[in-house]
Amino acid sequence: MRNVEEVVISLEEMEALRLFDIEQMSQGAAAEKMGISHSTFHRLINKAHQKVAAALWQGKALTIEGGSYRLDHPHKNELRHFICKQCSREWDVLHGAGQSGMDMQCPNCESRDIMRQG
Template identity: 35%
Template structure:
């Protein structure tokens, strides 16, 4: 029996779930599917500037797992750009965080996750 997959904590869902060229036919062979947890690693590492270790703590998974998810996500973005495929974000093994403030990165900083920030500021 395989080991059950661990849920990845995600604090921000994408505002749009489909990106890509406007002139691409809408059929399954012109799509690249990115999971929500892959999207979260891209958001945390490339946009928010987290290290892979910080990202792993935020998502509550191992750093090596983050590294694999991140590499898969970047390949999918590259395939979408280079081959002109539509990138769809959907699915994955994730749970949306509750947005409650907690210690981060060894307790030196305190922050609210993006979900808590967005809800507090009504974005």
């Protein structure tokens, strides 16, 4: 495989292929999911289809690299529940808020002796 020519496809193009061809979303829904305009999605999916077809037709390897992207947190919009062992204060924190639980402190007494519930 080292001597096989490559066709480079970006991560955005791969995501466009996944949403449109595998998940079978409309271009509008896929564009919204990716947070891009419909025309940008249209350009991405056309370019991705062209690259995949060229790789298949010409016997080239597909290489996935680069791009500009952000990963969604798998537990987006879910809450984590915490309890302070010092003052018994309870509170919730949104998953993906950048706090691991290990670096948290009680919003009431500022104790770091907290535990996660559920």
